[in-house]
Amino acid sequence: MKYTNESVRRQDRLMEESRAIELLAHGEYGVLSMVADNGGYGIPVNFVWDGDSSVYIHCAPQGRKLQALDANPNVSLCIVGHVNLLPGRFTTEYESVILFGQARRGLSDEEKMKALHLLIDKLSPDFKQIGDKYAHGSFHRVEIIRVDFTEFSGKKKSVPHAD
Template sequence: MMEVTNYHNDKVRRQDRLLDEAKATELLRSGEYGTLSMSCPDEGAYGIPVNYVWDGDQSLYVHCAPVGRKLQCMEKEPRVSFCVVGKTNVLSDKFTTEYESIVLQCTAHRGLSDAERMKALSLLLDKYSPHDKAVGMKYAEKSFHRTEIIRLQVTEWSGKCKRMMVE
């Protein structure tokens, strides 16, 4: 499996909380969902949690309806941010939270070929419904005409974590 290039932690303010690239890559692969954040000219910012799948290279895929606010925002401004949060642990007596997260800067692409769209749906099924893939592929084919796929092309990304020492 390839790794996403352009992993840079130099812009992370807390250099003592860096998530190493191997752990960040695993979080990208295994994360359950991410928050897609967009700037919508004339509307302000918009963020929404979505399921996603990483292709093992430079792209994430998100599926949605063929119309909606996120697509309108991306048409006006295709540069987006995507955040995945992994394990968290609130330490109430220490007034802090342990966490791990990655933030990806991406360019959103629509109008993908039918082959790329179907490949993305297959990857999503591999991730979220591996035991029901055959039925899922039939469903994907049946609903293909009303399903939009967005490719988020990663331009750069970083990772951060906080782990407390056990006393």
């Protein structure tokens, strides 16, 4: 997965790669954008990074998202970090990362369970034992999507004396 900010229009707002990786590792949610039959489709999702070049997303085993991914696996995932609205200055401080890649379905049961455990470790670290039972009990009604990313970029805006 290549970190590249070459296509970011505002070169004065580039984010350091290390901070982009922090958002990828610890971001609470992202917006998965894909192509649907009637145009674009974006939906907020929980995700977990595998530490390399993929993220896992869990969802129901059917629905619009899966239909869109089956028709066109090309996606982007936008992760938003710190946001600070500055109404009196008519601006907003922000940071975000956007990743581009392809969604994959049809994963092995072993990989799906590994993904569920990664999600539990990230989102419910104090409940791993209960999470494991839940993952096994709901396994038949969960779909796991792996998104393999080829590139990502990061952007931020900081305002001096924002306080």
